[in-house]
Amino acid sequence: KSASLTVSKDYKIGKISDRMFGSFVEHMGSVVYNGIYEPGHPTADENGFRQDVMDLVKELQLSVVRYPGGNFTSGYNWEDGIGPKEARPSRIDPAWRQIEPNTFGLNEFMQWTRQVGAEAIMTVNLGTRGIEQAKDILEYCNFAGGTMWSDLRKSHGILEPYRIKTWCLGNELDGEWQIARKTAAQYGQLALETAKVMKWVDPDIELVAVGSSARHMSTFPEWDRTVLEYTYDHADMLSLHHYIGKRENDTASYLAMPMEMERQIEEVIAACDYVRGVKRSNKVMQLSFDEWNVWREPDVAYTPWQIGCPYDWVKFHMEDALVFGSAMLTLLRHADRIQIACQSLLVNTIPMILTEKGGKAWRNPTFYPFLHASRYGRGVVLRSLVSSPKYDTAKYSDVPIIDPVTVYNEETGELTVFVVNRGDEPVKLEFDFRDFGGALAFAQHIVLKHERLNAVNTSDNPFEIAPQAGSGATIDGGRAEAWVDPYSWNVWRFR
Ligand code: AHR
Numbered sequence: 001k002s003a004s005l006t007v008s009k010d011y012k013i014g015k016i017s018d019r020m021f022g023s024f025v026e027h028m029g030s031v032v033y034n035g036i037y038e039p040g041h042p043t044a045d046e047n048g049f050r051q052d053v054m055d056l057v058k059e060l061q062l063s064v065v066r067y068p069g070g071n072f073t074s075g076y077n078w079e080d081g082i083g084p085k086e087a088r089p090s091r092i093d094p095a096w097r098q099i100e101p102n103t104f105g106l107n108e109f110m111q112w113t114r115q116v117g118a119e120a121i122m123t124v125n126l127g128t129r130g131i132e133q134a135k136d137i138l139e140y141c142n143f144a145g146g147t148m149w150s151d152l153r154k155s156h157g158i159l160e161p162y163r164i165k166t167w168c169l170g171n172e173l174d175g176e177w178q179i180a181r182k183t184a185a186q187y188g189q190l191a192l193e194t195a196k197v198m199k200w201v202d203p204d205i206e207l208v209a210v211g212s213s214a215r216h217m218s219t220f221p222e223w224d225r226t227v228l229e230y231t232y233d234h235a236d237m238l239s240l241h242h243y244i245g246k247r248e249n250d251t252a253s254y255l256a257m258p259m260e261m262e263r264q265i266e267e268v269i270a271a272c273d274y275v276r277g278v279k280r281s282n283k284v285m286q287l288s289f290d291e292w293n294v295w296r297e298p299d300v301a302y303t304p305w306q307i308g309c310p311y312d313w314v315k316f317h318m319e320d321a322l323v324f325g326s327a328m329l330t331l332l333r334h335a336d337r338i339q340i341a342c343q344s345l346l347v348n349t350i351p352m353i354l355t356e357k358g359g360k361a362w363r364n365p366t367f368y369p370f371l372h373a374s375r376y377g378r379g380v381v382l383r384s385l386v387s388s389p390k391y392d393t394a395k396y397s398d399v400p401i402i403d404p405v406t407v408y409n410e411e412t413g414e415l416t417v418f419v420v421n422r423g424d425e426p427v428k429l430e431f432d433f434r435d436f437g438g439a440l441a442f443a444q445h446i447v448l449k450h451e452r453l454n455a456v457n458t459s460d461n462p463f464e465i466a467p468q469a470g471s472g473a474t475i476d477g478g479r480a481e482a483w484v485d486p487y488s489w490n491v492w493r494f495r
Contacts, residue, residue: 168208195231
């Protein structure tokens with residue numbers, strides 16, 4: 001089988017926002033407690049932050065981390081998590097039916113993100129709470145001083161405001177599972193009024209309105225249209241969420257599922273642009289894909305009303321990493337509209353990083369496509385002309401076997417091609433880079449593959465699935481050739 005890819009410097013989709021490489025930390029299961037935060041762990045620092053986890057997180061070069069949820073946010077009192085720890089209350093969290101001890105809160109999170117080198121994205125509770133608490137937390141975080149909440153922050157030892165830029169106006173409020181679910185009109189009105197007040201307090205912030213929580217929601221995309229009609233002038237982005245789960249025992253269909261994510265992005269853009277037309281607005285609504293991931297049934301049973309119980313401590317399989325890689329490429333292909341993307345979640349719940357309480361931390365296979373995209377996918381996405389053999393499944397037709405994205409870093413002159421081979425055979429891939437002149441040389445080929453699609457990484461065998469050097473590429477006069485192994489994730493670098 002063979003495929004081809006032609007790119008030109010001038011055919012650009014858009015510059016990839018640094019915030020495309022974000023993740024999500026929610027008070028859920030053992031993401032926080034026994035995940036990033038475990039006082040008493042042999043590697044914990046004086047703040048209780050596990051340094052073995054932090055070292056892995058730092059490898060990912062995350063630009064942003066969303067916090068504190070998720071469904072958790074819709075019942076959360078942010079004030080419970082500030083001030084002296086001994087005075088903080090323990091509460092029940094109805095979203096995940098867990099005990100929230102509040103020993104990790106806003107200031108701990110900000111300290112952790114600073115150590116990680118990422119920026120915070122904060123979500124306000126528009127479930128059980130509203131405008132007033134959104135104003136208060138913004139005042140606590142971003143107001144210089146001389147007011148109740150900003151002076152309280154100072155009394156907690158944080159003299160300078162955090163100046164958090166990005167704020168989500170609630171989470172998944174279209175979902176029946178959400179605490180204080182709303183109709184689109186109810187939410188739209190509340191989001192609009194909250195947005196107005198928040199921007200009066202701090203005009204430098206940007207706001208993300210809640211879009212549909214999934215494409216399969218019966219209210220999709222009507223929810224998005226209605227919410228935008230309320231919030232178009234005040235929100236800067238609309239959120240999307242998508243989790244890809246294997247439905248039947250059918251790998252071919254599973255590997256094709258990111259195509260649904262592609263459709264979802266196109267449909268949400270259509271809803272945004274429709275409202276733009278209705279409003280005769282010059283503004284182009286941007287997207288925040290602030291929850292995305294693959295999903296698999298948990299390996300560990302969940303016990304409610306615990307602190308830090310693994311919620312779904314999933315060891316992803318090799319095939320999950322391929323689907324995850326395709327999902328990552330789907331996001332990059334829409335770099336012109338997606339400003340923020342957060343892989344969900346970072347640690348222990350459908351994670352990139354797994355931990356044992358008191359023990360080791362290691363990389364799930366999905367860690368690697370994210371790592372490669374974050375390291376080598378900074379630049380401009382080029383519109384690729386792709387010719388690939390295709391396949392059909394019971395659910396999907398015309399699925400390209402070769403799924404590529406090309407990124408050009410104009411500063412370094414480096415050209416990177418990411419490719420997933422969705423098929424069970426090797427494919428010869430011809431690259432046409434003639435537009436880059438004859439000087440482009442092959443630099444590196446990285447492959448992630450395994451002979452068993454159900455292989456996993458465990459604490460005893462953490463490198464069962466790990467990137468390796470690929471077979472490379474030949475290049476001559478701007479035309480290159482390479483072999484793409486069956487069921488593989490690939491990174492070719494040329495410069
Ligand atoms: O798995 C994370 C959860 O998924 C988030 O809390 C919620 O927003 C989504 O439904």
